Every structure is written in structure tokens, then in C-alpha cells.
Amino acid sequence: MEMKSAIVALGALAQDTRLAIFRLLVEAGPAGLPAGALAEQLAVAPATMSFHLAQLAQAGLVTSIRDGRSIIYAADFEAMGALVGYLTENCCRSQPEQCGPGCLPPARTTITSAAKGASSHEKVSRSRRGQ
Amino acid sequence: MEMKSAIVALGALAQDTRLAIFRLLVEAGPAGLPAGALAEQLAVAPATMSFHLAQLAQAGLVTSIRDGRSIIYAADFEAMGALVGYLTENCCRSQPEQCGPGCLPPARTTITSAAKGASSHEKVSRSRRGQ
């Protein structure tokens, strides 16, 4: 997966309703769910649901199949796996041990948490704006 | 990691400049890079860089340390690992085998790619808008 499509996928998931949609679809498995059911469960207008589903579809994260009058959406697990793979690469390339479980396979749990001096700085602050 | 912070983190990475920033910081490792160097490397105005760095900091994806006149930013690998973990959970909960490598630890590579019928539908289309 290259940067461009990763950004589109990330943007697609970076929204309350869409992330909720995707979670429902993951839960539903390959069988998926019709757009109407999703709209009802999440209590959003049909047009709004269509907008978000289109966004997810364009990002390649969901698949759509027409079944009679309904259109059934399903999570594209392969695409999601590719996204996770991209992030894993871009997270762990230099410091595999620090990424915690979930980033790399939970093989070596013996992370002695030492020997990684940050040059010669002090005063660590986690954020700035709105702490 | 709960949904709210995952969305913030996803949104922070779902942007060209910010993803590029993060990739540079991952490459730089725990030592990090000063804001000025990032601005120069990515050819964006200082004010713009500051804006994006604030966004990443607020999302908890980067750390900042003042070193003399410079402020050094570094990727927060632990936070990134948490994000990847969240996505992995929300991707593979129902269909671990289909997520491909990168989602689950590349243990069982014997995915026979069969037996996952989607109920009883036809006409699979990957997208709609702008295909």
C-alpha cells in the first residue's frame, strides 16, 4: 500500500459515524449489512449514511453488493489488513521494541526498557496546546 | 485505546504533510528532529509546520522536548503501537484469517482462501462513485 491510499483509508476511518459503521461491518463479518440497517442502527439519515458508505467504498475499505432493493455492505478485511501493515511498517521501522503489543507479533515480551538515550535533552512534555 | 482517541490519531495521520512528518520522525528514531529541520525537509512554512506538529502532539503521536532554541519532536512509538492494536482488533475480530499479513502475526500462512460464502448475493462491485 502506498502513501496516497493509506491517507484516504485513514481519513475514511477518522470519523465517528464511519468508524462506527466499519465496526458494525467487522462484527457482521463477510455477510455484511444493508445500508438501511446501518442507517437505522446508527440513527443517521439515509442520505448521510450513503455519503459515509461512499467514502468508505472509495477508500476501498468496504464492498457493496446489491441484493434486491437493498445494497449490502461488507468490510474488506484484506484492505484493512493492508492498512494495518502500512502503519506497522511506518511505526516500527526504527524501534520495533517500543511499539508495544499489537504492532509487532507478541513474541519477545522481554523488553528491558533501557538503553535508548535521546541524545542530550531534558524537560519532556507530552503536548503543548491544551494540556 | 478507546474510540475517541483512535479517531483523533487517525485524523492526525490522514494528511499528506502530517503523515510525511511522522514518517520522518519514525526514521529519526527516539532522538527525533527539530521543528525547523522538518519544515525545511518538507518545504512548508514554519507556521504550517507548527500547526501540523501541534495536531500530532494533541493526538498523542509525538513528543516534544526543548533543546536550547530548538524544539525537538519525536515519534511516540508506544502510542502508535496502541493505534495499530486498536485497528487490529477492529479489523480481525470476526475474520482473523482474511486480514492478510500485518494484521495478525504471520504465523499461519496456510490460508486456503475458501469457505466464506456471503449469504446469497451476486454482482460484486468494489466502488460506486468515480470508478
Added chain:
DNA sequence: TCCATATTTTTATAAATATGGAAATGAAAT
């Protein structure tokens, strides 16, 4: 064909975001 249902497109509007110039802040050097 006509009607009912499911979804999408169109259109408009409000809100959020990205951008960079100019001024302000913080820290070091003279």
C-alpha cells in the same frame, strides 16, 4: 404500467481544516 421501497445524487449550508504572512514568545549570544 403504476406503486411502494431502498438507496443514491443533487443542492445548499454550516462547520472544520489547511495555509502562510506578520507579530509575539522564549532562549541563547554578543
Added chain:
DNA sequence: ATTTCATTTCCATATTTATAAAAATATGGA
């Protein structure tokens, strides 16, 4: 104390995004 350098805040502007009402499209049944 003044100057210099790095970064941030303030401000204005352009773009993108989320939302929903109304109209359009597609499907199935009477």
C-alpha cells in the same frame, strides 16, 4: 540590554467536510 535565532500564536483566506432536505434512480410486486 540588545540582538539573533527558532518556534509559536494571531489573523485572514481558501478549501474541504459533514449534514440533511428534496429530487432522482433502481428494484420488485400488484
